[in-house]
Amino acid sequence: MRNPSEQNYIQQLSIDCVIFGYHDKQLKVLVPKLNFNGDFWALPGGFVSQDEDIDTAANRILQQRTGISEIYLDQFYIFGKAARNSLIFMNKLIALNPQLLSENGQHGKEFDWFTRRFVSIGYYALVDLNQVVPEKTDLDSSINWYNIKELPEMIIDHNEIVERALNALRFNLDEKLIAFNLLPETFTMKDVQELYETIYDKPFARNNFQKKILDLNVLERLEKKFTGAANKAPYLYRRKG
C-alpha cells in the first residue's frame, strides 16, 4: 500500500471490515497482523477515494483481502468516538520500531495522517471460507482466520467492532436469509443447523429446525450425500435461483 496521505482519499474516514467465515463448527474472523516489531493486530480496513462510493470501497477492500469479487456485505454501524485515534498504537509502535521516525519523520505527512482521529464505517462480510485465499498487504506480516472466541487483542476498538458485527449478524440472520453465504454451494441440513448453533451459541431441535429452514422456501433439494457412514444419507441442498 502506498502512503495513504498521498492518495486522494477522504480524510479521517476509514472502513473496517469484519470478514466472517465458518469452518469446523467455529465462526472465524479474518485478521491480519501488522508488519512491525511488536504484536499488533488490526481488522482489514482501508479508505475511501474521492470518486468512490463507500460500498464500492468496502467491496474493493474485501476483494483485496479475500480474492472474492462477489461478496455479501452489510454496513452495520459507524464508530465515531472522539477518542478514536491511533495515538496509543503509534506510540507503542514507534517505541518498538524507532527506525520509523527516521524514515518518515515524526511530523511527516504519514504520521499526521495516521494519528488523527478517525470515523470508521463498520462493514461485515460473509464468505465461504474455502473460496478465500487470504492476501496480505505490504503492511501485514500475516493474515489468518481466528476463532471468534479466541481473537487476539486488536488496536483501538477493533474488538468492540467485532462484537457489534456479531450482534448485527445475529439480528439480520433470520430477516435477510444470509447464513448460506457462509456455507459452500451445497450443504446438508445438519451443516445449516450447526452453523446456526454456532452463530447463536445455543442448540436447536433438529426436526423443528429443518421445518423452519425448509419453510423459508429458498432451498432446493438435490441428491443424497453418501459418506460411507452407517446411517441414512442426508440430502444435499442448494440455494434456489
Place this chain on the structure above:
Amino acid sequence: MRNPSEQNYIQQLSIDCVIFGYHDKQLKVLVPKLNFNGDFWALPGGFVSQDEDIDTAANRILQQRTGISEIYLDQFYIFGKAARNSLIFMNKLIALNPQLLSENGQHGKEFDWFTRRFVSIGYYALVDLNQVVPEKTDLDSSINWYNIKELPEMIIDHNEIVERALNALRFNLDEKLIAFNLLPETFTMKDVQELYETIYDKPFARNNFQKKILDLNVLERLEKKFTGAANKAPYLYRRKG
C-alpha cells in the same frame, strides 16, 4: 453559523437529522428552508468537531434546532455515494443569488468546503412535538413541521434519507419501545393506537392492540381523562420509571 470551513470540523463528513414529531394523526418531519433566493429545503444537519463524539454532535445539532436537551436519537445509516455533493444545489443557488460570488469568491474557502463530496451520517430523532420550539439558524429563512407525506423536494438525497429513516423507525418501533417518545408525558391508549396506525399506515384492532401494549409492561395507568364527551372516560397512561 460561522463559516464551517474555518471551524475545526472533520472534513467531508456531515450529519443529517430526521426529526420526527406527531400531531393530529400525522407523522411530521422538521425541515428548515434555506435563507437564499429560490426554494431550497434541507434536513437539519451539521458537522463534527475534531474533539466531539459523533453522537454528541448529533445531540448538539438537535438541541440547537428543537431546544430539547434529552432527546431520543438513533444512528440508522451512512450515506456515502460518490456523487453526494452539493454541486447542482450550489449552481442553482448561485444562479439565483449572484451576490454570493462577490461575497465569498467562487474559489473561496467556503465554496470549496461546500461543493466537495460529503459522507453523511443519518440520525433520526423522536420528539414530543409540543415541547419543541423550532429554531432557525442564520442559514434558515424558516423551519417548519411537514407532514411526512407532503414533504417539499429537498436538496441532494435528503428525501431518500427520510424514507430510510422511516423504515428504520418502523423496524425498531416494536423492538426498542420508542414510540412513546413521540407522545406527551401522559396519553390515552387511543393516542398510542393512532400513533402506531399512522407510522405503519394500517389499522390495528382496538382490543388486541391494547392487550399487546399493556403486555409490554412499560406503562403505568393513571387517573381517567374526562373530556366532557358522552362516553366512558379513557384512562391516561405514562411510561414507567
Place this chain on the structure above:
DNA sequence: ACAAAAGTGTTGAGACTACACCCATGT
C-alpha cells in the same frame, strides 16, 4: 440384526385474530 443418524408426524402451549359483550359517560 444392529447402531447411528436422517426424515417425518403429532401433540400441547402460547401468541395473535376476530368477534362479542359489558361498562361508563353526558345528553
Place this chain on the structure above:
DNA sequence: ACATGGGTGTAGTCTCAACACTTTTGT
C-alpha cells in the same frame, strides 16, 4: 333511556417447541 366510545372476555387459528416414531445406511 340512549348513543358513543372505552374496557374486557372468549373462541378459533397459527406458530413453535417437545416428544415420538419411522426410514435408510453400512457393518
